[in-house]
């Protein structure tokens with residue numbers, strides 16, 4: 206029989222104590238009343254404040270777990286990147302199969318490295334992802350071995366030097382053969398899913414919307430069968446077999462949607478814009494023709510899939526919304542991912558259409574300088590969190606891990622601090638609004654409810670000493686009532 210556990214002394218949940226049994230909140234109130242109410246309970250004395258545990262509204266669970274085992278190249282210049290990679294090669298770190306694997310490099314650094322053929326050859330075979338996962342680098346030898354020197358790459362680019370030689374720098378869809386060659390086996394994927402979940406628990410997160418291919422989806426399903434972590438899977442549309450449907454995958458995972466890419470990214474200036482960038486004489490790189498994609502989308506939506514459309518530029522956002530406005534409705538609302546710059550009036554239309562605004566404030570950590578340069582003449586329309594919220598759109602916060610660390614603290618800081626974008630308008634939201642976008646906002650986005658501290662709700666609770674803005678991790682995290690993360694001395698237990 207399940208025991209009742211009374212967490213006593215926690216303030217801030219509108220109560221001084223929370224009673225938990227069989228994975229649910231069964232009582233809220235003052236400690237002595239709750240203790241009198243429940244027979245044979247365990248009392249755990251805590252200090253701090255219970256909040257509803259967060260969910261990440263957009264990440265790549267298996268990729269994040271894999272990234273945790275690869276060489277982290279974030280924030281390094283070209284020389285430091287080479288140094289780090291040489292050390293990793295020498296120590297056999299971040300190697301899977303033959304490939305030396307790196308992550309998080311700046312696209313500009315990859316461009317510089319692509320001119321260092323000899324240095325790259327020493328590290329071969331090599332696969333490095335840029336921070337945004339839309340640009341990759343390999344060594345020239347591996348590029349030839351993969352046949353990239355004669356590959357046709359619609360929707361992407363195999364970058365060549367002045368003499369026409371392949372450099373190893375790959376953009377957008379041209380990264381696929383490299384990703385394929387360096388891909389992990391299924392056992393590594395499952396380990397990665399588990400490692401990712403543990404890392405998310407440490408950050409106070411008990412569930413996520415995750416974007417996966419077929420093999421990633423089954424790794425997520427296996428991991429969530431045993432681990433109390435809820436996964437809402439969106440499959441890359443091209444990875445779905447004809448006739449596929451949304452379905453329950455395991456005890457705590459469900460396939461809810463399908464994802465399409467309309468454009469690229471800000472960093473590589475491939476986000477699809479209405480007018481050319483302020484610092485680049487082009488409007489980006491559309492990744493699909495909306496008119497060609499419409500029928501396929503309609504079929505998936507008709508089969509019950511929620512559609513998630515990646516749109517970073519304002520033109521992509523406009524095309525995405527136009528597509529979604531005409532789609533059959535699924536159990537989970539349709540959604541647009543990223544929305545880093547939007548046209549005037551867009552937020553109202555989005556809200557009216559009931560389309561979720563799935564955004565990742567933590568991207569500003571890397572993007573702020575880029576945005577100020579690329580969109581210098583339209584900053585008031587960039588990162589419009591406040592506008593989306595006041596228009597009545599469902600705001601859903603995520604991290605896009607492994608693109609950025611799925612730290613709740615980092616995300617909230619930028620959600621609140623987004624006014625730094627500039628342009629003379631309010632971009633940011635309050636801490637409370639930010640937390641709601643990490644809890645109720647994510648749940649609403651998958652057609653679910655909850656994300657509150659209330660009797661009858663699942664006991665998904667994070668105990669913070671000060672708060673998620675101040676503390677990098679919670680003292681204690683309960684997922685379905687089970688303590689899945691705790692720091693030493695988080696509570697003192699007493700059996701009554």
Ligand SMILES: [Zn+2]
Pocket residue numbers: 263264265416605
């Ligand atoms: Zn993503």
